[in-house]
Amino acid sequence: MEKIKSLLPMLPYWRELNEGQRELIAKGAFFRRFEQGEHIHGGFGQCYILRGCIRVSVISAQGREISLFRLHSGELCVLSASTAFNQITFDTYLTADTECELLAVSVETVHTLMKSNVHFRCFMYELLAERFLRVMPAMQEVLFMSFEQRLAAFFVREHDRTGLTELYMTHDQIAQQTSSVREVVARRIKMFAAEGLVEQRRGAVRLIDIPALRALMCK
Template identity: 30%
Template sequence: MSLTVHACIPQIISLFPCLSDISEQDWSIKGIEVLEISPNFVFHEGQFLEHAVMLLEGTVRMYKISSSGREITLYRINGGECCPLMTSSILGESEYEASACIEKPCRALLIPVSTFRDWMDKYRNFRQFMFKSFANRIIIMSNLLDSIHFKSIRGRIAEYLIQSADGSGNVMITHDRLSIELGTAREVISRTLKMLEKDELILLSRGKISIIDHKALEHYLES
């Protein structure tokens, strides 16, 4: 067991109680480590994983890029979470089906894939946590697909702004970034935002969108 991992075990178990059953012997397996990862590091889709990653601190954005080059955010992973696509890739011995970008400095527990599979077989609580995480993300992905296929772009923008606004009703985001978050063309985003501004629902400024009429914006949530 490395000193780094040993020192982090209290934090690891506080964030992932499912790991409290792991034996001293299993914590000592070669290849288990805690790693600091800087922002903007990218793990690209299509690679085979050598480690399972359980996030202790920071934020990772999961996204897909279409054959045409359009990018869409799938979801984010924060401290105390792990990626279900990771579990699927490891257990299925298949390529990773998304890309991951470090948004905030991360500290992560890395577990060799062979050890991860052994722990899935050996520890019931660990296995249940992984499958529960998988089920929760399926719901998130289902909601994303529903939003893309059944909601208008006005409704999707309104939902994003309402969910992301700070206490003053401001969202610090560019049109380019919003187009990536919602998986649509920048021109569509800019045109729709200008229409919402014309209707006096929002106010646009460089790198910032301010909600002016929160109640009116909510009317688009079901559209």
């Protein structure tokens, strides 16, 4: 309990809560840990990512999955938009991209704060708006870009985010991130390798020609 209380000031809206609301958060907060690839579910309305990365996606009735964006350490994740907003009737699917440690807040606590604290409610609306802004590029890529462009864009974003030229990801993992399937990813990476853009390694892809990949994504 004391460890949880020591971490609560990390919540971005903490300063806007009164003492009673802080006690409410303390009682409704708990730790959760998820292994890589595990579906994140159950028992909480939002979580602060202490360590790891969460992939957010939507899944159609036919089972097709489209990755929307990823959240990293230090970011707040709402388990389900409908948890906080009655007007929203669809949910996203959350997967632990890496092993994750989360500081979670119960659904009941989120509901209570939405009703009792205008600053918290405004924060949640702003968070939702920011998340929708992240969704738009992903939807534009799926709708208007070829897979060749999407894969190049993914490689460039990972390089820009991490500063690394070697991505330790399997074809399955890349397929999940690019809303595709392993066979298509493997075929396209083989073509990129033949063109001198990347080099295939066991469990990894080495990016060789970043400028060419950047030009390809904008073609």
